[in-house]
Amino acid sequence: MTREVWIIDGARTPRGKGKPTGALHEIHPQELLAQVLGALAERSGIDTSAVDDVVMGNGDHNGDHANDIARMAVLAAGWPIDVPGVTLNRFCGSGQQAVMFAAMGIAAGWQDLVVAGGVESMSRYGTGFGNPLDAGNRRLRERYPLVPQGISADLIATLEKFDRAAVDAFAARSQDRAAKAIADNRFSGSLIPVVGADGEIVLDHDEHPRPGTTADSLAGLPPSFARAGAKVREPEGLSYDQMCAKVYPEAGEIDHVHHAGNSSGVVDGAGALVLSSPEYAKAHGLKPRARILAGTVAGAEPVIMLTAPGPASRKCLAKAGMAIADIDLWEINEAFAAVPLKVIRDLGIDEDRVNVNGGAIALGHPIGATGAMLFQTVLDELEHSDKTTGLVTMCTGGGMGTATIIERI
DSSP states (O other): OOOOOEEEEEEEOOOEESSTTSTTTTSOHHHHHHHHHHHHHHHHOOOGGGOOEEEEEOSOOSGGGTTTHHHHHHHHTTOOTTOOEEEEOBTBTHHHHHHHHHHHHHHTTSOSEEEEEEEEEGGGOOTTTTOOTTTTOHHHHHHOOOOOHHHHHHHHHHHHTOOHHHHHHHHHHHHHHHHHHHHTTTTTTTBOOEEOTTSOEEEOSOOOOOTTOOHHHHTTSOOSSHHHHHSEETTTTEEHHHHHHHHOGGGOSOOOOOOTTSBOOOEEEEEEEEEEOHHHHHHTTOOOSEEEEEEEEEEOOTTTOSOTHHHHHHHHHHHHTOOGGGOSEEEEOOSBTHHHHHHHHHHTOOGGGBSBTBOHHHHOOOHHHHHHHHHHHHHHHHHHHTOOEEEEEEEETTTEEEEEEEEEO
């Protein structure tokens, strides 16, 4: 018999611009995550020596992010040395998957208190990140000619007939909603300031949003993936666009509509949640904020790559015995504008329930950390607007999607 899983609390850093001039660039990602762990322990009042595991998502695993960053962050945070840590990679869904794996351990009765989330300092990426998804496996490439995600997003837009005006309008709305949320302090419930080695605050607000962005101002930006799409790749002798057309001949010529302004922002950040069994929480005076009702993952065709959030969401709703109308708030990660637009269309979701405080286009997408941040965004908003249920879903590399439903307590 499975047990309920409770969310006790969450904390996240601001998202810093993912470039050497970004405010968080000088902070080692281990230390960034360690500050989140420290804040979580203080806010929730947990006994860190009782934490069964620290499960963290990360999309890089090279350079500063290498060698099980979860365990290194536990040590950097000064937590007891008998607290373990494990790091996983489900591409962009890594942080969300970390939370779901932690929930599984608690639901199964193997664990009682787990901290889960993720971290990514994209400004500190080394040369290892950005290698082909197939890692040079030519036999796999013959079966699935994987292309960069931006080109997959343009393929979705082409097939769904989302033109430049549609994706730019969605991006402008994300910026507008984020600006209003920031002005109303909608993120303050989870946000913690990041401090430097001298104890001085380095960043206390999300650094990536561009308030005042309009569809007209975005219209002048050049497409980001047209040149890459047209370049012939060896040994195939085909361009990425031609690889897409080989799998999806009905697409014809790829319409490259995505650019920096309607794609997720490159940022640094970390976030985590405290999860507990009800029995442990009651015995130790921990007050829950929400329960996890269901979580699922799904696969989809890997060349188009980014279409699995819809199937994952349907699967998750079925597991929970719920309908689309039962979800008060949706967080659909804005990897590229075409991704949430397709989920909204396929599932028939009311747009006023989706990403009501903006998304990754405005705020940024720190790969491994984003999932944990989305849980906090939707939970804070459920409390603020006095609503009950939220669904978080993300697309990931390789043609997968993650989905989780939470219910406010």
